[in-house]
Amino acid sequence: MKKINKKIYFIFLFPLLLSAYDAERGKKLYFSAKCNKCHDSTSFTNKNRKVKNYKQLTNQVEACRYSTNADWFDSDRDDVVHYLNKEFYKFNTEK
Numbered sequence: 001m002k003k004i005n006k007k008i009y010f011i012f013l014f015p016l017l018l019s020a021y022d023a024e025r026g027k028k029l030y031f032s033a034k035c036n037k038c039h040d041s042t043s044f045t046n047k048n049r050k051v052k053n054y055k056q057l058t059n060q061v062e063a064c065r066y067s068t069n070a071d072w073f074d075s076d077r078d079d080v081v082h083y084l085n086k087e088f089y090k091f092n093t094e095k
């Protein structure tokens with residue numbers, strides 16, 4: 001009986017774990033990949049910024065990820081996207 005309960009918890013918690021991006025980790029990755037060599041916070045907050053939604057933000061981070069040769073997994077990229085969004089862009093993540 002106990003075993004079954006554990007399984008059920010796991011099934012319900014697993015999607016939560018997957019969607020819980022880690023902004024702190026994203027911040028560390030951002031600096032360790034030297035993104036700040038070309039960007040400071042004004043790149044992400046000024047009125048002329050190009051990124052208009054969460055999807056574009058993901059795409060742009062993806063593009064810059066390759067230009068820096070950052071050795072990231074996709075989940076690392078997602079943490080960085082989440083960090084930038086939480087800190088600067090503040091887009092609705094539902095869309």
Ligand code: HEC
Nearest residue numbers: 033034035037038043044049050051060061064065068070
């Ligand atoms: C060699 C310089 C350089 C480095 C290093 C760099 N970027 Fe960029 N980044 C750019 C340029 C240039 C643009 C503008 C692209 C454009 O206008 O099409 C940009 C745009 C962006 C934007 C969109 C800004 C906006 O207008 O809203 C984001 C977000 C971004 N970079 C994230 C990152 C991240 C994360 C990293 C680290 C992996 C990184 N960048 C590293 C040059 C760089």
